[in-house]
Amino acid sequence: MNKLIALCLILLSFSVHASRYTCSGKVIGVSIDAKSGDVLVERIGPLSWPRLCKVDNEHDNISAEACRTVYSTLLTAQTTNKEVTLWFNDSKDCSESSHQPWKWLTGWYFGPKLEID
Structure with missing residues (x-):
């Protein structure tokens, strides 16, 4: 419970200094790196x-458990051809210059949310 409170406080402190945005779209090519x-x-x-x-x-x-849920959600989106939304809280945007391929996502704090028609 203390970790949850601390995480909420951290997220609140970021919201004062950063902008919020979402990135949405179809999911293609969900994978797990076999070595890492x-x-x-x-x-x-x-x-x-x-x-x-x-x-x-x-x-x-x-956590690994939360990650497996993220993976499952992304696989569901891919197989059902649905979009997902991710929420971010930093000074970037959805462009490739902000979130470079093969790098860790920064500012990601919520989602993926499976969009249902």
Whole structure:
């Protein structure tokens, strides 16, 4: 519970200094790096090959269990041809210059949310 409170306080402090935005779109090419356990996606809307989380251990305060849920949501979106939305809280945008391929997503704090018609 203390971790949840601390995370909420951190997110609130970021909201004062950063802008919020969302990136949405179709999901193509969900994969897991066999050596590192990293979840990568060829495309999530405008994002190209973002590195999201690790299925085998915690990374950037995202537990392996939460990562497996993210992976499952992305697979569902891919197989059902639905869009997802990710929320960000930093000074960037959805462009490739802000979120470079093969790099860890920065500022990502919520989602993916599966968009249902």
